[in-house]
Amino acid sequence: MKRWQISVPASTANIGPGFDSVGIALDLYLELEVQPGLEWEFIPMSDAVQGLPAGKDNMIYETALYVADRYGYSNLPACTVRMNSVIPLARGLGSSATALVAGIELADCLLSLQLSDEEKLDIAVSLEGHPDNAAPSILGGCVIGYYDDKVHYIQTPIKDVRFLAVIPSFKLATSDARAVLPDQLLYKDAVKASGIANVAVAALLQQNWKLLGEMMTKDLFHQPYRESMIPHYKEITDSLQEAAYGVYLSGAGPTMIALIDEARADAVHAHYRNMYPDFEWLLLSCAAKGSFAEELAVEA
Numbered sequence: 317m318k319r320w321q322i323s324v325p326a327s328t329a330n331i332g333p334g335f336d337s338v339g340i341a342l343d344l345y346l347e348l349e350v351q352p353g354l355e356w357e358f359i360p361m362s363d364a365v366q367g368l369p370a371g372k373d374n375m376i377y378e379t380a381l382y383v384a385d386r387y388g389y390s391n392l393p394a395c396t397v398r399m400n401s402v403i404p405l406a407r408g409l410g411s412s413a414t415a416l417v418a419g420i421e422l423a424d425c426l427l428s429l430q431l432s433d434e435e436k437l438d439i440a441v442s443l444e445g446h447p448d449n450a451a452p453s454i455l456g457g458c459v460i461g462y463y464d465d466k467v468h469y470i471q472t473p474i475k476d477v478r479f480l481a482v483i484p485s486f487k488l489a490t491s492d493a494r495a496v497l498p499d500q501l502l503y504k505d506a507v508k509a510s511g512i513a514n515v516a517v518a519a520l521l522q523q524n525w526k527l528l529g530e531m532m533t534k535d536l537f538h539q540p541y542r543e544s545m546i547p548h549y550k551e552i553t554d555s556l557q558e559a560a561y562g563v564y565l566s567g568a569g570p571t572m573i574a575l576i577d578e579a580r581a582d583a584v585h586a587h588y589r590n591m592y593p594d595f596e597w598l599l600l601s602c603a604a605k606g607s608f609a610e611e612l613a614v615e616a
């Protein structure tokens with residue numbers, strides 16, 4: 317009887333103006349331990365995953381079944397899945413994408429599909445609609461991508477900077493934070509927004525963190541519409557701006573992230589954590605490696 321360990325990194329999407337397109341994998345993980353069982357059961361092993369569906373209504377199972385169906389299988393052998401995660405849910409750190417990617421890895425293990433990264437990407441992004449969370453969770457590093465009939469992307473490493481996440485205590489579902497965005501932009505505004513995003517991406521590729529930070533605050537695609545959903549957004553981001561290259565809304569929020577020089581990160585973290593103790597603070601790094609599954613030794 318085989319057993320597996322599946323590991324999927326969280327992600328921070330948009331990075332300011334890279335709306336629905338730019339994302340970075342973070343060293344914060346959803347981990348699953350999978351072993352054959354009598355019926356499907358998802359057991360939470362950490363606080364972050366308490367209260368999630370425990371059976372076939374869990375998103376990880378639903379995704380795995382979707383993959384099975386896509387490859388011509390009508391069911392999956394029942395398993396007990398122990399879920400361990402430190403990714404806060406509905407905070408803008410890509411937890412739903414980690415569940416989706418974990419489901420793909422799960423089906424891959426149980427059905428010996430031997431999916432390539434490209435196949436995993438195609439499945440995940442066709443389900444999410446945008447590649448900014450799922451692509452870095454699968455590939456690791458920073459991924460700049462666009463999806464139509466396939467995922468067009470560039471993957472690039474991130475070095476010398478840390479991500480200081482300021483996490484409010486309330487949840488904000490991505491669907492709610494997308495509902496406040498406009499249906500259309502005026503042509504001249506779209507040109508301006510695209511110019512800002514182009515410079516941000518070029519800065520990212522050249523690791524020009526100062527220029528990237530400047531472009532973060534100029535975003536016209538999503539942050540201006542979402543800021544008012546997050547109490548103290550302006551106060552906190554203005555304050556952090558003094559110690560950071562730039563500050564942005566992570567994914568759909570409510571988490572805010574300051575991009576900080578690696579050498580100063582610990583000191584900045586300690587200082588701001590004391591200033592705003594009502595928030596959860598996490599000092600994170602880019603995860604160079606994406607999702608993976610490995611077979612565990614059979615228990616005696």
Ligand SMILES: Nc1ncnc2c1ncn2[C@@H]1O[C@H](COP(=O)(O)OP(=O)(O)O)[C@@H](O)[C@H]1O
Pocket residue numbers: 346365368369374375376399401404405406407408409410411412413415488489490491567568
């Ligand atoms: N490990 C998991 N197992 C099952 N469902 C999950 C898991 N992690 C996240 N989800 C689902 O994803 C939802 C959060 O998704 P979303 O609103 O997109 O926020 P985010 O992806 O920013 O955390 C959770 O409320 C839950 O329904």
Ligand SMILES: N[C@@H](CCOP(=O)(O)O)C(=O)O
Pocket residue numbers: 327329330335336337407408409410411412446448449490493494538566567568569
């Ligand atoms: N581009 C999406 C990203 C959502 O990320 P999440 O981590 O909040 O799920 C958006 O901004 O809506």
